[in-house]
Amino acid sequence: MLKKNSKERYHYECSSCGARFLKWQGQCSKCGEWGTLEEIRTTNSSMSGGTIPHTDPNLLSLQEISKEHIKVFSSGSESFDGFLGQGMAAGSVILLGGEPGVGKSTFLMQLMAGFLSSGQRGVYVSGEESPVQLKIRAERLGIQDPEFRVLNTHDLYDIFGVIRSKKPPQFMIIDSIQTIKSPDVPGIIGGVSQIKEVASRLYEEVKHRDIVLILVSHITKDGQIAGPKVLEHVVDVVLYMEGDRLSSYRILKITKNRFGPCNNILVLEMGNRGLKIVKDPSTFFLTTRDTNAPGSALIMAMEGQRPLVIEVQALVSRSFGQNPRRTSVGIDLNRLYLLLAILEKRLVLKFSEMDVYVKIGAGIKITDPAIDLGVCSAILSSYFDVPVPEKAVFWGEVDLSGFVRPSFGEEKRLSQAINLNFSPIICPSSKHIKVISPNKGISVIKNICELRNHAF
Numbered sequence: 206m207l208k209k210n211s212k213e214r215y216h217y218e219c220s221s222c223g224a225r226f227l228k229w230q231g232q233c234s235k236c237g238e239w240g241t242l243e244e245i246r247t248t249n250s251s252m253s254g255g256t257i258p259h260t261d262p263n264l265l266s267l268q269e270i271s272k273e274h275i276k277v278f279s280s281g282s283e284s285f286d287g288f289l290g291q292g293m294a295a296g297s298v299i300l301l302g303g304e305p306g307v308g309k310s311t312f313l314m315q316l317m318a319g320f321l322s323s324g325q326r327g328v329y330v331s332g333e334e335s336p337v338q339l340k341i342r343a344e345r346l347g348i349q350d351p352e353f354r355v356l357n358t359h360d361l362y363d364i365f366g367v368i369r370s371k372k373p374p375q376f377m378i379i380d381s382i383q384t385i386k387s388p389d390v391p392g393i394i395g396g397v398s399q400i401k402e403v404a405s406r407l408y409e410e411v412k413h414r415d416i417v418l419i420l421v422s423h424i425t426k427d428g429q430i431a432g433p434k435v436l437e438h439v440v441d442v443v444l445y446m447e448g449d450r451l452s453s454y455r456i457l458k459i460t461k462n463r464f465g466p467c468n469n470i471l472v473l474e475m476g477n478r479g480l481k482i483v484k485d486p487s488t489f490f491l492t493t494r495d496t497n498a499p500g501s502a503l504i505m506a507m508e509g510q511r512p513l514v515i516e517v518q519a520l521v522s523r524s525f526g527q528n529p530r531r532t533s534v535g536i537d538l539n540r541l542y543l544l545l546a547i548l549e550k551r552l553v554l555k556f557s558e559m560d561v562y563v564k565i566g567a568g569i570k571i572t573d574p575a576i577d578l579g580v581c582s583a584i585l586s587s588y589f590d591v592p593v594p595e596k597a598v599f600w601g602e603v604d605l606s607g608f609v610r611p612s613f614g615e616e617k618r619l620s621q622a623i624n625l626n627f628s629p630i631i632c633p634s635s636k637h638i639k640v641i642s643p644n645k646g647i648s649v650i651k652n653i654c655e656l657r658n659h660a661f
């Protein structure tokens with residue numbers, strides 16, 4: 206049996222969530238995934254650190270630090286630059302996560318074409334698709350720029366070669382990080398130690414150069430970026446692309462941004478020739494719906510800084526099993542449990558005998574807590590078999606006590622609801638109601654008990 210070197214230390218890391226363990230185990234006790242623990246080796250010398258300098262370190266006051274040297278590249282798309290804040294900072298690394306087939310490669314090829322059109326250099330590194338596959342997609346997208354350079358490799362050093370070349374690109378896409386291997390560390394390609402090494406080496410490489418680097422990463426079943434969480438710590442910007450592959454909508458969300466806002470969203474529409482940015486997405490998700498059918502309600506949700514009108518559907522039916530079913534698509538299942546418990550207790554309804562299904566269309570996941578009131582309305586509408594008024598719109602977070610509390614962005618939600626002629630507008634009390642419009646079909650709801658009287 207091979208004896209481990211006494212100068213080496215080992216620990217184990219989950220390739221799904223990045224949790225660390227001293228001993229190997231079959232199942233990660235943090236995320237519950239099986240067979241994801243990988244051995245990570247650390248030598249004693251790497252833990253002993255460097256030497257402490259004899260001279261005092263050079264400390265800078267904030268006044269001495271100049272912002273002028275920060276170079277920002279435009280992507281060629283005003284909407285995308287605005288989405289990130291002010292374009293892409295040179296020396297930054299952006300991570301784009303999303304499920305396979307959602308449209309990451311399509312979006313990035315279009316982004317690179319826009320970048321090249323302003324006379325800058327770009328390289329698309331593909332470890333997943335062959336150059337021919339990229340060409341077929343480029344033809345579909347109408348990209349013919351001869352400057353669109355492609356590198357087909359799995360080797361990190363090939364990428365370093367491009368970055369250190371005489372004419373390095375200002376824009377580089379690596380599709381995907383899971384397909385690149387560093388010869389300096391052990392571990393399988395796409396494994397946790399490889400991903401960590403590749404991401405941190407690339408970050409070091411581009412940090413002091415005029416390059417914007419975009420890394421593509423797959424996401425796991427539960428929506429996390431595959432590989433350790435550390436990947437998200439290493440990069441400057443984290444973007445997620447969401448959407449149902451079978452529908453045409455995609456949403457790009459920022460979850461981390463070291464250079465600008467991190468609550469913007471970008472709505473995109475997938476067509477036959479790639480993705481198009483939707484300029485005014487507020488009612489984009491309102492596809493045709495059966496307004497006479499019970500169980501459907503409209504919510505004014507805030508995604509980032511934008512109010513979006515979205516339909517929520519609920520189906521409450523008699524349960525024939527021992528445990529009633531609860532299923533949610535697009536909203537957190539625990540949130541559904543919570544709302545059902547509140548409705549059961551405060552309105553004295555018997556959900557324990559009912560199956561409840563709640564769905565938000567278009568493959569969007571809504572995390573805005575103000576969807577509560579709309580979800581409760583859809584559930585009540587299906588429970589009582591009474592349709593919600595056609596032009597009614599809802600928002601407001603529901604407390605465990607049944608109290609409906611105001612949410613962020615009240616002013617924006619309210620003006621948007623009035624502009625779109627919704628009535629009644631069923632929402633919590635806020636100071637903006639008096640300022641914007643005292644009597645424009647607004648029904649202020651204090652608690653969940655009042656909801657039934659107002660909406661049905």
Ligand code: TYD
Pocket residue numbers: 303304305306307308309310311312342345346475476477478479480
């Ligand atoms: P892709 O960009 O390959 O997804 P990812 O890189 O996230 O895996 O997109 C794949 C899907 O997009 C595929 O199902 C085909 C569809 N698609 C279109 O509908 N229109 C288009 O113009 C293109 C290029 C792709």
Ligand code: MG
Pocket residue numbers: 306309310311333380
């Ligand atoms: Mg792809």
